Amino acid sequence: MELYSPVTIRDIRQRYDFQLSKSLGQNFITDRNIIDKIIEGAGIGSGDLVIEIGPGIGVLTAAAAEKAAKVVAIEIDSKLIPILGETLCGYENIEVIHADVLKTDLNGIIRSQREAGNFAGAVRIIGNLPYYITTPIIMQILENGVKAGSLTVMMQKEVADRIKAGPGSKTYGAISVAAQYYCEIRQVTTVPKEVFVPQPKVDSAVLHFEIREEKPVELASEKVFFACIKAGFGKRRKTLLNSLDGVCGIGRKEIKDILGEAGIDASRRAETLGIDEFAAIANAVAERTVRQETTE
Ligand code: SAM
Numbered sequence: 195m196e197l198y199s200p201v202t203i204r205d206i207r208q209r210y211d212f213q214l215s216k217s218l219g220q221n222f223i224t225d226r227n228i229i230d231k232i233i234e235g236a237g238i239g240s241g242d243l244v245i246e247i248g249p250g251i252g253v254l255t256a257a258a259a260e261k262a263a264k265v266v267a268i269e270i271d272s273k274l275i276p277i278l279g280e281t282l283c284g285y286e287n288i289e290v291i292h293a294d295v296l297k298t299d300l301n302g303i304i305r306s307q308r309e310a311g312n313f314a315g316a317v318r319i320i321g322n323l324p325y326y327i328t329t330p331i332i333m334q335i336l337e338n339g340v341k342a343g344s345l346t347v348m349m350q351k352e353v354a355d356r357i358k359a360g361p362g363s364k365t366y367g368a369i370s371v372a373a374q375y376y377c378e379i380r381q382v383t384t385v386p387k388e389v390f391v392p393q394p395k396v397d398s399a400v401l402h403f404e405i406r407e408e409k410p411v412e413l414a415s416e417k418v419f420f421a422c423i424k425a426g427f428g429k430r431r432k433t434l435l436n437s438l439d440g441v442c443g444i445g446r447k448e449i450k451d452i453l454g455e456a457g458i459d460a461s462r463r464a465e466t467l468g469i470d471e472f473a474a475i476a477n478a479v480a481e482r483t484v485r486q487e488t489t490e
Contacts, residue, residue: 197253197281198224203391206251206281212273214392219324220271222250225389228348228400232320233257235382235402236346241315243307245342247295247331248321250274252281258320259285263313266303268295287312295331300340316343323347325394329369332357336376336405345377345403351384354399361468368427371469372420375410377403411473414480418442422476426464434467435460438475442483452478 196202203222206212214220223229232254238244238261249255249267251274259265265288269275278290291298304317319342323331328349335345349357352365357373358381359366373379382400387393413419421442429437434453439446453460456474458467467475 195281196226197251197256198222198226198229200224200391203251206277210273210277212277215271217326218271219248219326220250221322221325221390221392221394223253223322223389224391225385228383228385228389229253229257231383232322232346232348232400233261235400236318236320236344237402238262238318239315241313243304243313243315243317245300245303245317245319246321247319247347248324249278249290250322252278254320254322255282255288255290256285259288262318263287263315264307265289266291266307268293268298270294296327296334300335300342301338304341317341318343319345319347321347323349325350328353332403333369333372336373336403342405344405346382346400347403348385348398348400350394351397351399354381354401357401361466363465366465367430368423371423371472373403375419375469377405379403411470412477413473414477415483418480418483419473419476422479423464423472426467426472430464433461433463434458434475437464438479442479443486444479444482448482452482 238258240263242262244258244262244265246255246258246265246267249269255265255267267288268291272292275290275292282288307313319335356365356367356369358379359370380402382402385398385400387397422438425441426434426437435449438449450460452475455478458471
């Protein structure tokens with residue numbers, strides 16, 4: 195059974211009386227080439243555990259199971275669970291979990307799969323992500339320190355452009371700095387909207403996030419670093435002096451001193467700063483925050 199074939203998808207929908215849900219971001223892939231590119235881009239080894247987010251009717255799941263030691267697929271839609279039981283019945287190395295990925299303890303899954311001896315290699319997270327929660331899924335995985343080697347995921351092209359943008363680009367923002375702090379990112383491919391059923395309004399792209407073992411900058415406090423990024427891009431049209439005024443309780447005069455000490459022109463905007471410049475600012479802010487706390 196070719197799961198990516200529109201004929202198969204139609205047949206399954208009819209037999210199970212399954213209605214595709216727009217609110218769950220259900221746009222299924224119908225192109226073998228794209229499936230191959232995602233699987234290749236993920237770099238799955240024969241000893242690896244693959245965690246798939248949102249298997250749908252199982253197109254990527256089956257392809258991943260051909261390469262990996264074990265695949266755990268997390269699907270929120272209860273109507274897809276019996277369908278996956280049928281489409282994936284030929285694979286002994288697939289486990290489907292009926293759950294919301296945002297409420298799932300991924301490290302718990304990784305730990306229990308390793309302890310059960312189901313894999314000994316790396317953890318690769320893959321998925322054609324539901325568009326409505328792409329950013330929360332990616333950021334939750336990165337911020338929670340999920341013990342995976344990489345994430346290879348499809349998303350709206352516009353979101354992918356923002357994530358991989360660099361300083362000076364119009365699309366560069368807080369999500370770019372945050373994602374690039376945690377990962378080395380490369381684009382695997384772009385995907386035209388015509389290869390999905392139903393067809394979405396926009397094109398997609400697949401990004402591969404290789405999760406860094408060592409971060410690119412040293413931080414006194416991640417919390418302060420992310421607060422500075424949020425403040426800077428929160429008022430992205432303002433100068434740094436204005437946008438950072440008040441961040442972590444640090445006033446305008448001190449922000450001016452911090453920028454001066456770091457050799458950063460106070461009239462620049464956040465969208466021009468590299469990750470190392472954000473780190474220099476954040477570390478100086480963190481140092482002053484500690485100083486303030488100890489003198490209070
Ligand atoms: N992997 C399939 C494919 O590529 O054809 C389906 C991808 S479809 C874009 C997204 C899938 O994620 C759907 O099956 C949807 O039901 C599921 N999904 C949506 N929200 C979810 C959540 N919070 N947790 C887990 N799965 C979710």
